[in-house]
Amino acid sequence: MIMRVYDSVVDVVVIGLVLIMLVTLGFAFFDVAAGLFRLLPTIKTTELDATEFRDLVSSVLDVFVIIELFSTFVQYVKVRRVRLSMLIDVTAVFVLRDMLVTLYGQTFETSQLIVLALLLIVLVIARSITGFFPPKSWKES
Secondary structure, three states, rough: HHHHHHHHHHHHHHHHHHHHHHHHHHHHHHHHHHHHHHHHHOOOOOOOOOOHHHHHHHHHHHHHHHHHHHHHHHHHHHHHOOOOOHHHHHHHHHHHHHHHHHHHOEEEEEEEEHHHHHHHHHHHHHHHHHEEEEEEEEOOO
């Protein structure tokens, strides 16, 4: 009985998180769209390294991170577990976003960029390894 209550509570929490993520994704999309519409009248005079343009690029990359997180939650709802490969994917997208924002903003130190690149290499290797060892089914474990 306790396990059924636990499962029900977890289901309610996860569904609530999925709804929150969906609302967050909608707000993030509308923020990107609003930023684009604010930038459109001055697009010919705006330089690619202008603060407004950098903020728009950063917002677009944030949306991709939210999409990856959202897909992880949706996968949990479908399979009832979080796959390691999905977590690695989310982390890799976040690291790539951080690298791109840092590079684009031209506010980086070489050591910081090297650490991010090494982290990304480790994540890619870990993601490749997860492809060789598929998860066991619930019956096997």
